[in-house]
Amino acid sequence: MTNRSIAFIGTGNMSYAIISGMIKNGFDKKQIIATNRNPEKLAHIHKELSIETQADNLIALAKADVIVLSVKPQVMADLCQTFADSDIDLSNKLFISVAAGITIDRLQQMLGQKVSIIRCMPNTPSLLGKGVSGLYAQDATDDDKAFTQAIFENTGIVTWLEKESDINNIIAVTGSSPAYFFLFMEAIEKKAKALGFNDEQARQLVQQTALGAAQMVESQNIPISTLRENVTSKNGTTAAALAHFKESGLIQDVSDAMDKCINRAKEMEKEL
Ligand SMILES: NC(=O)C1=CN([C@@H]2O[C@H](COP(=O)(O)OP(=O)(O)OC[C@H]3O[C@@H](n4cnc5c(N)ncnc54)[C@H](O)[C@@H]3O)[C@@H](O)[C@H]2O)C=CC1
Numbered sequence: 001m002t003n004r005s006i007a008f009i010g011t012g013n014m015s016y017a018i019i020s021g022m023i024k025n026g027f028d029k030k031q032i033i034a035t036n037r038n039p040e041k042l043a044h045i046h047k048e049l050s051i052e053t054q055a056d057n058l059i060a061l062a063k064a065d066v067i068v069l070s071v072k073p074q075v076m077a078d079l080c081q082t083f084a085d086s087d088i089d090l091s092n093k094l095f096i097s098v099a100a101g102i103t104i105d106r107l108q109q110m111l112g113q114k115v116s117i118i119r120c121m122p123n124t125p126s127l128l129g130k131g132v133s134g135l136y137a138q139d140a141t142d143d144d145k146a147f148t149q150a151i152f153e154n155t156g157i158v159t160w161l162e163k164e165s166d167i168n169n170i171i172a173v174t175g176s177s178p179a180y181f182f183l184f185m186e187a188i189e190k191k192a193k194a195l196g197f198n199d200e201q202a203r204q205l206v207q208q209t210a211l212g213a214a215q216m217v218e219s220q221n222i223p224i225s226t227l228r229e230n231v232t233s234k235n236g237t238t239a240a241a242l243a244h245f246k247e248s249g250l251i252q253d254v255s256d257a258m259d260k261c262i263n264r265a266k267e268m269e270k271e272l
């Protein structure tokens with residue numbers, strides 16, 4: 001199981017993060033192939049990760065046992081068509097799709113046969129081994145599931161999902177959510193600059209505070225709400241800021257934004 005070779009088709013932000021996590025955790029580099037249609041990106045991957053890179057997806061497809069489909073959802077059908085049209089036997093390969101908004105049934109349709117497919121919803125902190133990956137399998141073998149779990153455990157924590165629709169839910173909770181945190185950090189950074197802190201200070205202040213807050217959540221086994229309360233003196237400065245967030249509807253906004261995220265994934269399932 002462990003010596004299977006793995007090809008990442010369309011190595012961009014997400015696959016780069018996954019491969020980096022795998023390598024940092026000792027996955028054999030010789031077992032990894034990365035493709036990209038962009039020669040500059042391919043050269044960058046080769047230089048940074050010292051793994052085999054390949055401009056021709058079909059060569060990577062033919063060579064590898066496990067194929068990670070990691071192009072943008074909008075170009076997945078065209079990519080899969082080239083696989084379906086090739087004379088390469090897909091039947092013994094395991095496909096892992098990290099794409100949002102494309103179901104296993106639809107991927108099998110795109111590939112022209114009922115190949116073994118596991119869906120994964122990772123996130124970009126995988127780059128640092130701090131990722132979260134939601135996994136969903138329909139008919140995959142225990143061996144395929146164990147291999148997939150082992151791959152993504154190299155990049156952080158893994159959770160198996162019971163229903164395929166849970167992939168759309170976990171996109172809102174972990175796949176897209178790094179961007180919510182970044183947006184909040186950007187907003188604090190912007191205001192810090194408006195208050196007169198220079199660019200370097202503003203960046204350092206926000207990053208250290210975000211890091212400290214996240215590490216407090218991780219290291220102290222108490223509810224997140226208690227951590228918030230511990231910062232909030234009665235009738236003090238934090239209370240004034242939080243009261244404004246509450247009045248302006250931030251909590252409901254976050255919930256609504258996550259619903260938008262899930263609905264977009266559902267729409268994509270119909271569009272693609
Ligand atoms: N970026 C993220 O935070 C997450 C992304 N995903 C999923 O990962 C997938 C990839 O997303 P990103 O990495 O953000 O996109 P990206 O655009 O950074 O990477 C995709 C890469 O595929 C290459 N490509 C496009 N067509 C190709 C082809 N036919 N052959 C070879 N290479 C090709 C592009 O040059 C690009 O570098 C998407 O399906 C997305 O839904 C899932 C979870 C999180």
Ligand SMILES: O=C(O)[C@@H]1CCC=N1
Pocket residue numbers: 100171175176
């Ligand atoms: O924005 C997207 O569609 C992808 C899926 C989760 C994160 N990025």
